[in-house]
Amino acid sequence: MAVKQNKTLNQFTDFLPWVEKLRETDKDLWIKPISTGKWSLREILTHIMHWDKNSLEMMLPSMAEGAKLFFVDIEKHNQEAAVFAQAYTTLDVLIDDLIKTRQQLLELLKEKYDDTNKFTINNWNYTYKKFVNVFIHHDEHHKKQIEAFLEQEKSA
Structure with missing residues (x-):
């Protein structure tokens, strides 16, 4: 089990060095929408x-055998994050906060991770591995968006 835990959590951790590289992003680009009608x-x-904070503060503390959990209202949660983003005036501070939050989440995951625990979220069966994998895929989705945007901007 420890090997599976390490592999899954290592994948989740792999996002951090990638985020660090974003510090090199042109200061004008980080506030430009990645395409029409999309976020920056x-x-x-x-x-x-914002999703890491939700996992850290709301979800993980309640994940136990047989627990019945629910995700927050996704649209509302995402809109709150978009509004909150406007408070960031420098990319470095945002990256520092994101890394700090992800590291806190990883620490709690390392403490609690037990893939024998089964619980439900929105009436769907979950384990720790499945839960973390949802967010690994979420990270990958956004990484691809950002990388495509930065590549497009570089060649423009």
Whole structure:
């Protein structure tokens, strides 16, 4: 079990060095929407951090055998993150906060991770591994968006 835990949590941790590299982003680009009607890099990173905070403060403390949990209202949660993003005036501070939040989440995951525990979220069966994998895929989705945007901007 420890090997599976480490592999899953290592994948989740792999997001941090990638975020660090974003510090090199042109200061004008981080507030530009990645495409028409889409969020900016600032809003996407705040969105990810906002979900990490929700996992850290609301979900993980309640994950236990047989627990019945529910995700927050996703649209409302995402809109709150987009509004909160406007408070960030520098990319470095946002990246520092995101990394700090993810590290806190990882520490709690390392303490609590037990893939024998089964619980439900929104009436769907979950284990710690499945829960973390949801957010690994979420990170990957946004990484691809950001990388495509930055590549497009570089060649423009």
